[in-house]
Amino acid sequence: TVRHGFPYQPTALAFDPVQKILAIGTRTGAIRILGRPGVDCYCQHESGAAVLQLQFLINEGALVSASSDDTLHLWNLRQKRPAILHSLKFNRERITYCHLPFQSKWLYVGTERGNTHIVNIESFILSGYVIMWNKAIELSTKTHPGPVVHLSDSPRDEGKLLIGYENGTVVFWDLKSKRAELRVYYDEAIHSIDWHHEGKQFMCSHSDGSLTLWNLKSPSRPFQTTVPHGKSQREGRKSESCKPILKVEYKTCRNSEPFIIFSGGLSYDKACRRPSLTIMHGKAITVLEMDHPIVEFLTLCETPYPNEFQEPYAVAVLLEKDLIVVDLTQTNFPIFENPYPMDIHESPVTCTAYFADCPPDLILVLYSIGVKHKKQGYSNKEWPVSGGAWNLGAQTYPEIIITGHADGTIKFWDASAMTLQMLYKLKTSKVFEKQKAGEGKQTCELVEEDPFAVQMIYWCPESRIFCVSGVSAYVIIYKFSRHEITTEIVSLEVRLQCDVEDIITPEPETSPPFPDLSSQLPPSRSLSGSTNTVSSEGVTKDSIPCLSVKTRPVRMPPGYQADLVIQLVWVDGEPPQQITSLSISSAYGIVAFGNCTGLVVVDFIQKTVLLSMGTIDLYRSSDLYQRQPRSPRKNRQFIADNFCMRGLSNFYPDLTKRIRTSYQSLTELNDSPVPLELERCKSPTSETRENSYNRSRSSSISSIDKDSKEAITALYFMESFARKNDSTISPCLFVGTSLGMVVLISLNLPSSDEQRFTEPVVVLPSGTFLSLKGAVLTFSCMDRTGSLMQPPYEVWRDPNNTDENEKTWKRKLVMNYSSSSQEMGDHQYTIICSEKQAKVFSLPSQTCLYVHNITETSFILQADVVVMCNSACLACFCANGHIMIMSLPSLRPMLDVNYLPLTDMRIARTFCFTNEGQALYLVSPTEIQRLTYSQEMCDNIQDMLGDLFTPIETPEAQNRGFLKGLFGGSGQTFDREELFGEASAGKASRSLAQHIPGPGSIEGMKGAAGGVMGELTRARIALDERGQRLGELEEKTAGMMTSAEAFSKHAHELMLKYKDKKWYQF
Secondary structure: OEEEEOOOOEEEEEEEOOOOEEEEEEOOOEEEEEOOOOOEEEEEOOOOOOEEEEEEEOOOOEEEEEEOOOEEEEEEOOOOOOEEEEEEEEOOOOEEEEEOOOOOOEEEEEEOOOOEEEEEOOOOEEEEEEEOHHHHOOOOOOOOOOOEEEEEEOOOOOOEEEEEEOOOEEEEEEOOOOEEEEEEEOOOOEEEEEEOOOOOEEEEEEOOOOEEEEEOOOOOOOOEEEOOOOOOOOOOOOOOOEOOEEEEEEEOOOOOOOEEEEEEOOEOOOOOOOOEEEEEEOOEEEEEEOOOOEEEEEEEEOOOOOOOOOOEEEEEEEEOOOEEEEEOOOOOOOEOOOOOOOOOOOOOEEEEEEEEOOOHHHHHHHHHHHHHHOOOOOOOOOOOOOOOEOOOOOOOOOEEEEEEEOOOEEEEEEOHHHOOEEEEEEEHHHHEOOOOOOHHHHHOOOOOOOOOOEEEEEEEOOOOEEEEEEOOOEEEEEEEEOOOEEEOOOEEEEOOOOOHHHOOOOOOOOOOOOOOHHHOOOHHHOOOHHHOOEOOOOOEOOOOEOOOEOOOOEEEOOEEEEEEEEEEEOEOOEOOOOOOEEEEEOOOOEEEEEOOOEEEEEEOOOOEEEEEEEHHHHHOOOOOOOOOOOOOOOOOOOOOOOHHHOOOOOOOOOOOOOOOOOOOOOOOOOOOOOOHHHEOOOOOOOHHHOOOOEOOOOOOHHHOOOOOOOOEEEEEEEEEOOOOOOOOOEEEEEEEEOOOEEEEEEEEOOOOOOHHHOOOOEEEEEEEEEEOOOOEEEEEEEOOOOOEEOOOEEOOOOOOOOOOOOOOOOOOEEOOOOHHHHHHOOOEEEEEEEOOEEEEEEEOOOEEEEEEEOOOOOOEEEEEEEEEOOEEEEEEEEOOOEEEEEEOOOOOEEEEEEOOOOOOHHHHHHOEEEOOOEEEEEEEOOEEEEEEOOHHHHHHHHHHOOEOOOOOOOOOOOOOOHHHHHHOOOHHHOOHHHHHOHHHHOEOOOOOEEEEEOOOOHHHHHHHOOHHHHHHHHHHHHHHHHHHHHHHHHHHHHHHHHHHHHHHHHHHHHHHHOOOOOHHHO
């Protein structure tokens, strides 16, 4: 539905100076069109070929794109969803440059062979008029001039075309006489050309870092040659060569010196300097250094007419990973504040969360806190890309998206009404001491690049409790406050281990499951602790956390403030395993998390550890669970069972630099046609490592050999029946494992509010076990009427509020169920979904009422119970690309659509569902894709989409004056139709290019248009259809008149033939 973020791998940029909309093309064939905030449209070429160039039909509501597959496309922007009207594919030549003169319907197309073709924009048919390269250059020239790198008509005379060739040749071509009026030669390759608005001079940028200014009256040599960043040399000596100037723009001003703006051209001896944009204004030279390489830039000018003073007011600079606009009207050239969310990828996204229909006041609260920390120094003028129109639509929901990043930052985004604006940023790394250079190797063998990378986030919007787990095996609990405080951070260190004797070994004749892996695996993927267990002092590491929490008092600004830090510690030289599941209950004051070693439960009110237990110990209270001995695999790697099938928190495969993980890829991806759904355990910070660790997948998750520990994969707090004989519901913790086992843990909380702060909480396994096939992914509960039960929560109260009396304040809990049902002791439904199947149990009887095997050949990546149209349903995203929706509690399939095959781990790691039939995932390292599977939401989104085209009168051309009109050339009388039309130029060869009609038909425009602009569009379509019918009627009338004249002529001839004959002569 909607895509947010910076277009991934951009290649092209275009701007409509009248409509004031911006278009960005990418290497994957995508086009993003941006206008005022809220106007953000994404469209895609079906071929997926890279976009070479974009050209707006200025103020016409259309866009031409040139792709790397040598195809031109005409996009209709007069509808909310742009569609291709025509395509023209060149068969024998490669497209290198396009130019569309203002208010012209003829597009000039330059090719790699040096030829220039002309295309009619209305019919998208090639004209027979061709400028061949051998006609453009002099006959005495012995070498090919190279590809066409520039095309533009003279601002002074539209009948003259300037053609720039790569080798340094420039030809001024007279279109009427079909000959070269003048030629310019330079011994350096040309990268770009731009005209002075009077049409008497033009400027070229060259590969040696030079700029040459040419006068049409003296084409034999440059009027002026400068190397802006070259060192000054003695007279008579050539200036020092610099890096190529890839593009130059020469823009004039009525009341000041002209602007000369170019990219590149820096001296070679400044190798460490960043990419730069240079602005020359008079004698002043300003170099703007960029954070990323420059892809393209455009100067935004007041007028669309090329023969007037351009009056530039801004420069749009497209970088590899950012879009900035520089204000040219101020001397210090500040940049405009970008209203679009172009910085999602400021640090690589490692996890996401999506909350629809959250408390409406929360967005305002987060914004009021976050606005205080915004950057300063922006231009005080409004964002210049202000085109299009946008409305909120009939129905909007308060929506928040949360992203976790590799540098430890958390970003809260307002996602209401199909827009995305950052509300608040939280830096989790601030609770830890900064690691000094070289210190990391001595204290821990952790991620040297991203030790604070966020793995999992858990947020309760009602209580405003926020919990985050990081790659360094820590959990931080945050509480929200409007007041600044300075306090010490409370931290707990937890020792979580699983004894070796707890693991059942295979039969005596087989090898043990835990050999010395240093002799079995390559060094880069070794899991042996032999290289990590001894520090530089020669002491085995034990009970040491991976990171150091700040011990001094820390100033915490308003917003989310760290309340408790829990860290897992090294055990006997082994680093702690990464956390695989996380849940928190504000009502109970308890947080639970687990990994492939075991489970930890902590009371964050009293700051005490309630439970730290290996997974095997959870079963010791019952004999129902029998661990069967299993044979080890041939390579005998440590495997955390099926947890590695879940993409949410498996980021780091580079084991030489990162904490040892017990979930490794089993085998390398084979050459079978199985999609890349099998990819696992990747790094979020390196796209080159995106597909480095893959694995082939068997038909059953449970068939994978399990020769190591059992991971905790899902946790859920809820009021439920812990045992079969329970008559009332009580606080429980559902624990799901990678073997498909579900353990119910009973939580005995103090009865009164006062005792909760002093009396201990008792946490015990209840002895209740449920089982499924595959690793457990999610839980939920419904009451006997089939209504979804929400976990209880504590109403938010500012913990640092000094106005209220602390002694009289009591915790206010919302339990989300009626007291009558509690007294009656009614049963409840418990929904459990694993990687393979979903089951609905009736509690307390523990009877399985419904079971649905979701997939046999693939596995579920993400599952969640969501509310859609006031009804609960189970939403699943499968690794084979299917999105499946099932009713609850009956588990009846309602939707199964093949949406998106898993192509890399990024999708699996970031895909998440939310209420109202919506979901999102990270479609590229820089973009978030939102989607909907609800028809009602889809219709609502259609109303909220912005209009790209709005009716605006084209500004009138300035009065040229009598003398300029008399001596200014013949541009006003030039008739391109007469010259390029079929009548005079003939037809082009059919084998040269193939015309392909596009899907953007009139019917499609009718369906897509909506609102006021839709009515205008439909009125225009009706007029076009009426005009077409009138034209057809006129043609028929003319045909009847011709037929009548022919009949009259024949009748007259017949009358003359028999005029003098008698009746008997017939």
